[in-house]
Amino acid sequence: MPFHDEPNAPNEPAGSDGPADLGERRAALDAAIGRQALWPDRSPWIREAVRDVPRHAFAPERLWWWDGHAYVPVDRGSEARRWAEQVYAGPGDPAVTQVIDGQATSSLSCAAVVVDMLDSLKSEPGQRVLELGTGSGWNAALLARRSGPGLVTSVETDPGLAAQARTRLDAIGVGVTVEIGDGDAGWPAGGPYDRVICTYAVDAIPWAWVEQTRPGGRIVAPWGRLGHVALTVAEDGASATGWVQGLATFMPSRGTSPPPAWQQVRGTGPPPEAERLTVRDPGLGPLRTDPHLLFALRVALPDVHLTLSETNDGDGSDGDTPAVRLHDTARTSWATLHPSPDGDATAVARQFGPRRLADEALAAWDEWTAEGAPELYDFGMTVTPHDQYVWARHPATGPWPPPRRG
Structure with a gap:
């Protein structure tokens, strides 16, 4: 697709x-x-x-x-x-x-x-x-x-x-x-x-x-x-x-500044004193390959860029394992997610800066799952003179993601 x-x-x-x-x-x-x-x-x-x-x-x-x-x-x-x-x-x-x-x-x-x-x-x-x-x-x-x-x-x-x-x-x-x-x-x-x-x-x-x-x-x-x-x-x-x-x-419009590269954000970020933690995760495969999940994350976190890396290049991973990288457009925060070296159903996250981008991405993933994992083609957009937003399944549902339950 x-x-x-x-x-x-x-x-x-x-x-x-x-x-x-x-x-x-x-x-x-x-x-x-x-x-x-x-x-x-x-x-x-x-x-x-x-x-x-x-x-x-x-x-x-x-x-x-x-x-x-x-x-x-x-x-x-x-x-x-x-x-x-x-x-x-x-x-x-x-x-x-x-x-x-x-x-x-x-x-x-x-x-x-x-x-x-x-x-x-x-x-x-x-x-x-x-x-x-x-x-x-x-x-x-x-x-x-x-x-x-x-x-x-x-x-x-x-x-x-x-x-x-x-x-x-x-x-x-x-x-x-x-x-x-x-x-x-x-x-x-x-x-x-x-x-x-x-x-x-x-x-x-x-x-x-x-x-x-x-x-x-x-x-x-x-x-x-x-x-x-x-x-x-x-x-x-x-x-x-x-x-x-x-x-x-697609290529952006001419004159649009490209988003900062992950290395640029990492290079201007805080020193590597951030926490290293293990987070619950059913495996990083969907986060790397599922277009429906990736689209939902793009909607939920519009200022966060997700890129993929196949090897350990000094970003804190354990071994040559595929990694998910995240950074924000403001160049203040970055994070990496790696499969656990133990091979269990967890992922290791390293997060730097005022935002915990790995936590945000995993929370958005959980929201998408809780809402029945809508597919790419379940999403739509409404545009008015003063606002525009992406919704899921029907325009009347309002902006995605929906309000948190409870």
């Missing part, structure tokens, strides 16, 4: 470089999406559009490959085969198209996520669509194949990316208007829109998007860098409500 819009591990192509058979690679990606049952039955137009609008036509001559330590360039002119493998790597693999200061800042999103979000949008021919985050332009081209010429407006904050995307879109004649601006502000001049789709992660849905969408219109956007939501604007235009649709990791 989870797809990632950032590479997590090296995936170096095998063999020597040579001419790229793009037709074969396109067919292989199409078949792989089919084998994983990711082509949506209710939206057959998406598969047709992906077949008609080649992904490689929107890839720049230089892509970037993550080698496990840093991004390294892959140039089409000298490494045609490797370049093609990056473009058509697999359903869950993006092709990084821009790197700034060592950080990936734009990509051809993985095909599975693009397909899933277009399906969630439920667009119809003749509808006016606003896309926020043009990037390479491929997603805008797919949208235009559904809506028709002249009905898709795409906003990109990077003038260079906007110019490149405009050139590619004009070359295939799909009639997309590319504007330069702040995606969070939408593009009121072209509204109102029937559909709004965002291609970068936001921590809050801008009210401007709701204002620029017709009553009954639909907004699809990545939320919290972890999943995407599909919201329907109320008939009175005073709110938008909808369900979480999928799990994925």
